[in-house]
Amino acid sequence: xxxxxxxxxxxxxxxxxxxxxxxxxxxxxxxxxxxxxxxxxxxxxxxxxxxxxxxxxxxxxxxxxxxxxxxxxxxxxxxxxxxxxxxxxxxxxxxxxxxxxxxxxxxxxxxxxxxxxxxxxxxxxxxxxxxxxxxxxxxxxxxxxxxxxxxxxxxxxxxxxxxxxxxxxxxxxxxxxxxxxxxxxxxxxxxxxxxxxxxxxxxxxxxxxxxxxxxxxxxxxxxxxxxx
Numbered sequence: 001x002x003x004x005x006x007x008x009x010x011x012x013x014x015x016x017x018x019x020x021x022x023x024x025x026x027x028x029x030x031x032x033x034x035x036x037x038x039x040x041x042x043x044x045x046x047x048x049x050x051x052x053x054x055x056x057x058x059x060x061x062x063x064x065x066x067x068x069x070x071x072x073x074x075x076x077x078x079x080x081x082x083x084x085x086x087x088x089x090x091x092x093x094x095x096x097x098x099x100x101x102x103x104x105x106x107x108x109x110x111x112x113x114x115x116x117x118x119x120x121x122x123x124x125x126x127x128x129x130x131x132x133x134x135x136x137x138x139x140x141x142x143x144x145x146x147x148x149x150x151x152x153x154x155x156x157x158x159x160x161x162x163x164x165x166x167x168x169x170x171x172x173x174x175x176x177x178x179x180x181x182x183x184x185x186x187x188x189x190x191x192x193x194x195x196x197x198x199x200x201x202x203x204x205x206x207x208x209x210x211x212x213x214x215x216x217x218x219x220x221x222x223x224x225x226x227x228x
Contacts, residue, residue: 005032006128008053011121025128026135041136047178048129051169054121057162058169061125061149062176068143069179070126071150075168077157122149152179156187156194164195167202 005028010021033039042048046066052059059074126149133141158164175185188194210221 005029006050006052006125011052011054011124012117021124022128022131026132029132042133042138049173049176050125050129051173052121052125054118058165060169060172060176061122062179063126063129063144064178065138065140065144067178067180068140068147069150070144070147071152071176071179072122073152073154073172073176075154075156075158075161075165075172077154077159150179152183154183155189156185158194164198164202167198167205170205171201 006025007028010016010024013021030040039045042065046064048063048065050061050063052061057076059072059076062069062071062073064071126144130141130145133144158168171185171187176183187197209215211218215221
C-alpha cells in the first residue's frame with residue numbers, strides 16, 4: 001500500500017474518534033488499489049506493507065496474509081515491541097503500556113514519551129487493519145487479530161540514525177518477502193561501508209523519484225540538469 005493509506009495524524013491525534021479514523025483508513029485502502037473493487041477484499045494479496053511515519057521516523061509494518069505474521073521492521077536497534085500483545089483491553093492500553101512503562105524505567109525521560117507513542121501507533125495500525133479485514137470478510141482476519149507483533153532483528157541495524165530511515169525503509173520494502181524467507185538487503189555490517197551503501201541508495205532512489213513520469217516537475221528538473 002502507498003504512503004497515502006496511513007497518515008501520521010490518523011495515528012497521532014488522540015482526540016479523533018475511532019469511527020472517523022477507520023472511515024479514512026477504509027477510503028485510503030481502496031484508493032491504494034486504485035479503486036479496483038476486485039482488490040478491495042485483499043484476497044489476491046499474500047502480504048500488505050505499510051510504511052509508517054511517526055515523529056519524523058519511518059519504519060515498516062508488514063502484515064502477512066498467506067503465512068500469517070505481523071512484523072515491525074525498523075533500521076533502529078531499539079526493540080520497541082519484543083512481545084507487544086493486543087487484547088480486548090486495548091482501549092485502556094493496559095498491555096502495551098504496562099510493558100512499555102517497565103521498559104522505559106531504564107530509558108532517559110526524554111525517550112519515554114516517544115517509546116510509548118511508537119507502541120500506541122503500532123497497536124492502532126494493527127487495530128485498523130484487522131477491522132478492515134473483518135469488514136471485507138477476509139478468511140485470515142481472526143488469525144491476524146490473534147497474532148503478536150514481532151520486531152525483526154536486523155544485523156545491519158543502526159544506533160540513533162534517524163536521518164537515513166527513509167532510505168532503509170525503501171530498501172526493506174524492496175527486499176522483504178516474509179518472515180519465513182531469508183531477509184538479505186545487501187548491507188555491509190561494517191559501519192562506514194554501510195553508510196556508503198546507504199548514500200548510493202539515496203542517490204538511486206532520489207533520481208528515480210525526480211525523473212519519474214509521475215513527477216509533474218520532471219521537465220523542469222531535466223531542463224535544469226541540462227543547463228548545469
